[in-house]
Amino acid sequence: MIVAVHPTALGPAAGGLRLWHYPDWRDGLTDALRLSTAMTAKFAVAGLPSGGGKAVVVLPEGTVPEPDRRRAVLDDVADTIESLGGAYATGPDVGTGSDDMAVIGRITPHVFCRPAHLGGSGDSSPHTARRSPRCAPSAGGCTAPSGWTDAGWPWPVWVGSARASPGCSPPRAPP
Numbered sequence: 001m002i003v004a005v006h007p008t009a010l011g012p013a014a015g016g017l018r019l020w021h022y023p024d025w026r027d028g029l030t031d032a033l034r035l036s037t038a039m040t041a042k043f044a045v046a047g048l049p050s051g052g053g054k055a056v057v058v059l060p061e062g063t064v065p066e067p068d069r070r071r072a073v074l075d076d077v078a079d080t081i082e083s084l085g086g087a088y089a090t091g092p093d094v095g096t097g098s099d100d101m102a103v104i105g106r107i108t109p110h111v112f113c114r115p116a117h118l119g120g121s122g123d124s125s126p127h128t129a130r131r132s133p134r135c136a137p138s139a140g141g142c143t144a145p146s147g148w149t150d151a152g153w154p155w156p157v158w159v160g161s162a163r164a165s166p167g168c169s170p171p172r173a174p175p
């Protein structure tokens, strides 16, 4: 398990927990460092007083942990986060979701996106899915064409459990 805390100058670090397969644990380390840096940029763009962070649990290729084992792993993650005393808070990411945050939240308060019925902010994936089509042109190095809307995407976008509405008309090519 790797927890990467980028800067905390503006506030405690936050970023999701990635539970994913890597050929080697060092690949997970590289991912955690890369993604924590990206979280810093995301918070800066949003004007939020947080630093970037990321947690990665490296699963061996081709393995799927049994429920008991998965639960034990989440407990270990929670213990580690709790030991950091609030310097880092986690949330969902690839391989984890709100229910996993509920498990972590039994051990540490430094977790977000727990299910709404437990008092958390709920699943972040619908919001992410809805906005992803808008971000895609920027990520590709071009700007969105004028008239681009959240619905202006010709194929469904999945993030976690959520699906963004497929577009009613295909986006035009960027100028």
Ligand SMILES: NC(=O)c1ccc[n+]([C@@H]2O[C@H](COP(=O)([O-])OP(=O)(O)OC[C@H]3O[C@@H](n4cnc5c(N)ncnc54)[C@H](O)[C@@H]3O)[C@@H](O)[C@H]2O)c1
Binding pocket: 016, 092, 093, 094, 095, 096, 123, 124, 125, 128, 158, 159, 160, 161
């Ligand atoms: N879930 C959220 O609330 C949230 C919020 C912000 C950003 N994100 C970002 O959205 C992206 C997707 O996250 P998610 O929550 O949908 O994860 P998820 O675990 O629900 O889904 C990830 C999917 O990607 C597939 N995948 C992983 N590695 C792949 C590869 N190398 N090639 C092809 N497919 C691969 C997996 O099989 C899985 O179907 C991530 O980059 C995550 O950081 C998620």
Ligand SMILES: CC(C)[C@H](N)C(=O)O
Binding pocket: 014, 015, 016, 017, 042, 091, 092, 093, 094, 113, 124
């Ligand atoms: C929930 C949030 C931290 C998300 N995983 C992200 O990468 O932005």
